[in-house]
Amino acid sequence: MSFSPFIGSGAYLGWSILNRNLSAQKGRLSNSPDTLREQLYFSEKSKKTNNIDDLLSDYRMLRFALTSFGLEGDISNKAFIKKVMTSDLNDNRSFANRLGDKRYAELAKELSGLSRNEGISLEVRNQISNRYVDKKFETLVGEQDNNLRLALSGRAEISLIASSTSSESTKWYLTLASKPLKEILLGAFGFDKSFGKLPLDRQISDLKVKMQKTFGCSNIEIFKDGDNIEKLMKNFLLRRQLEEVKSGISDPYATALSILSRR
Numbered sequence: 001m002s003f004s005p006f007i008g009s010g011a012y013l014g015w016s017i018l019n020r021n022l023s024a025q026k027g028r029l030s031n032s033p034d035t036l037r038e039q040l041y042f043s044e045k046s047k048k049t050n051n052i053d054d055l056l057s058d059y060r061m062l063r064f065a066l067t068s069f070g071l072e073g074d075i076s077n078k079a080f081i082k083k084v085m086t087s088d089l090n091d092n093r094s095f096a097n098r099l100g101d102k103r104y105a106e107l108a109k110e111l112s113g114l115s116r117n118e119g120i121s122l123e124v125r126n127q128i129s130n131r132y133v134d135k136k137f138e139t140l141v142g143e144q145d146n147n148l149r150l151a152l153s154g155r156a157e158i159s160l161i162a163s164s165t166s167s168e169s170t171k172w173y174l175t176l177a178s179k180p181l182k183e184i185l186l187g188a189f190g191f192d193k194s195f196g197k198l199p200l201d202r203q204i205s206d207l208k209v210k211m212q213k214t215f216g217c218s219n220i221e222i223f224k225d226g227d228n229i230e231k232l233m234k235n236f237l238l239r240r241q242l243e244e245v246k247s248g249i250s251d252p253y254a255t256a257l258s259i260l261s262r263r
């Protein structure tokens with residue numbers, strides 16, 4: 001029997017349930033037959049993988065690696081992946097660095113040994129296997145509630161950006177370059193999809209106003225604090241749930257949600 005995360009009724013209540021037993025649920029996924037089988041295959045095959053072409057020629061290995069970065073949708077675009085992985089990450093103008101989605105640069109960095117014909121070290125194999133479990137868990141959660149998938153992915157990503165040594169301006173650009181984080185911020189502060197079509201500087205300016213009002217600070221750096229991240233996710237999930245109520249989905253707690261979303 002395949003693993004399926006338990007999220008209750010989903011939405012914000014599901015988020016609370018997930019957070020209470022996240023480690024236990026991930027542990028069950030990690031020990032499931034399907035996961036163990038894929039991890040074993042990657043572990044064994046990666047020992048004999050010396051360069052980028054070796055990886056690209058093994059569909060199953062490539063799928064595992066891409067899934068670990070949430071990029072499994074690119075499995076059929078091998079030419080694109082090769083261009084990413086052969087990029088010079090020390091050059092800001094290189095292909096991977098110019099892509100808005102920074103997961104590609106992370107992929108190239110993690111597997112940089114392949115571009116030097118040095119293979120995949122044990123440390124990297126273990127890191128990719130751990131990432132695989134995290135991303136697979138997010139995907140399985142998303143099959144039940146995509147908003148919870150966004151929250152899981154966004155929580156980890158915004159913490160990394162907030163804790164980085166980049167300038168505050170760069171942190172804002174990195175945050176809005178991330179599709180999950182952008183959707184979370186717009187949803188949490190009540191902006192619709194059309195807002196995302198405005199010039200980027202205007203988006204940042206308006207989001208900063210909302211951030212200041214909600215958190216008393218407009219810097220991404222505040223998300224070094226886990227409590228602030230949880231407040232952001234709570235706002236996002238409650239607003240999304242309220243939108244579903246307004247769209248005609250019945251919910252007995254609609255009035256309470258409406259009150260909470262204004263806070």
